[in-house]
Amino acid sequence: MNSAIERPVFPFAALIGQAPLQQALLLAAIDPALGGVLITGPRGTAKSTAARALAELLPQGQLVNLPLGASEDRLIGTLDIETVLRDGSVRFSPGLLAKAHRGVLYVDEVNLLPDALVDALLDAAASGVNTVERDGVSHSHDASFVLIGTMNPEEGELRPQLIDRFGLMVELQNCFEPRVRQAIVKARLAFDLDAQGFRAAYAQQQAAYVQRIGAARAMLAQLAFDDAVHAHVSRLCIDAAVDGLRADLVMLRAARALAAFEQAAAVTVEHVDRVAQAVLLHRRHARESQVDRVAHESDASARGGLERPSMSSSAAAQGDAPPADAAGDSDWGYLAPEPAATMQVKGVIPLNAKKR
Template identity: 80%
Template structure:
């Protein structure tokens, strides 16, 4: 259910410009409640680091990303194409100004264009690592700093980063995937009623986009108001020690690397509390966002996974190290023949003499023939 929309979306909850095709309404997405929640949290607090949406082809990844942009105040959606250069992303020296006036001027890139909007990266796993690293840095900090080609420039770049990928086409490196604040995995739908509802909605939208959108105008406006109110409430919400302790326990149990998961989980729980206009952040809010925070950061702890194997390997090496000191007859045959023999001695054979053969000597060549 992928809507074909342009690179820049229209104003939130309003009609598209004459030269723009309408987007599929966010409120009309079917069976995507967890993904919708993750996208709304990123819209409320762009400092979360964005949302990575993984899933097979045709699961409405791009449709959901484009639909979210329409709910933001400026309704701006910027696409980062796969072939984009680093200069196109972060900005660079304005060559035209240099040649014309001889002065140094900064030429903004896509990060500046996406300010207060959505930066959408389809197939982010196929982008060069350096490009992904650069955009994730800016997504987390909200500031783009360029120091190159004689240019020293900084500008605000607060945007909702949404990356999509099909795992069948390759994975992101662990260092990069960890930088995304939230992750959500879409699955193919095999429920007949759900599939029929999705297809009917898409066909209705394609047949009459404006009429279809009109039916969801009220719910779209409600989403816009919820995001606005949540952004205003966000700074007033604090975390108590119990919430901090709960977050720490979940991250320790998941054996995450570093403290990024703790920070993202706290911020995501706060954004959820603000979305629901709660008076405080609670452990329940934490539990409801923990899955999206930990799904791409979770590791198996050494004490739980592989611990028995590690102990067995250590014991085997210790036994092997002491084999040279064992007396003859302490191997498997002796152990089976002697009741009460150490059962850890199995598998070791006593040393046996090996015959030697005299090798004919080699006559060295003279100095001149060498």
């Protein structure tokens, strides 16, 4: 256990070619109520490395892993009902949510996690409170943590109802730029060769990140949204045809977190534009299909109903389909109805009462 804690962590400031991911993680660290970050991408794109690097920048500096085989009690904690009934006091055994307070809760392959566990951790991530109820007895405790879930789409998708509840989403791709690829490999080799020396080279940048995150958290409550920002957020969400209002709320909070991180005097439309991709990536719907459907329904209503299937004149002349007046208005097919023969069925002989 101690060896795992003491193992050197790759510095967050040393990540290369991951600017969108770094921004999303920093925003979630500044405002954990955003609902966490979902990271998708193929194997070997530094998803887990980035999650561990962020944990080091937080006050507790703790990364808690949620294994796929964990039970609900292991996640949210348990209540000892026997103690309640005998002594009248609540005895609570904390779970992983309590351990992750003020740190990072990391879920690798979140798409393979049971839905009940995903629901529980998303509820706690959004509210900052974990409530355990059992046999009419409840217990609540603070659970403010940065939720980071990673998944490889090739191994299965996450249900739409659950993926929407992640505040931000970043989609990583394989790197095919030679210079960037070489820089990433060189940095990793240098870290593996001399982790302490490599970390020392980034110590000043790491300390700056810690200071800026703390200052941004303290500044959040001082930043308000003007009407222009609200209007821009609404327009972006409407254009993306999102479901509900969660996207609007997350976009505003993410823009505010970015403004706080940059120590800006106010939240601007530019801040909104810079966070919009991460907010809408997993919520955007094809608006064109909705417009086409409405237009089609309106056009059909104007003609007094749905159009009947069209038929070429040559096909009608050859007898492939009956004329409309012969088939009747209720006939929507291409073949005329034909009578079917019936066959007499013998009567059923009841079984003897003893054989039933």
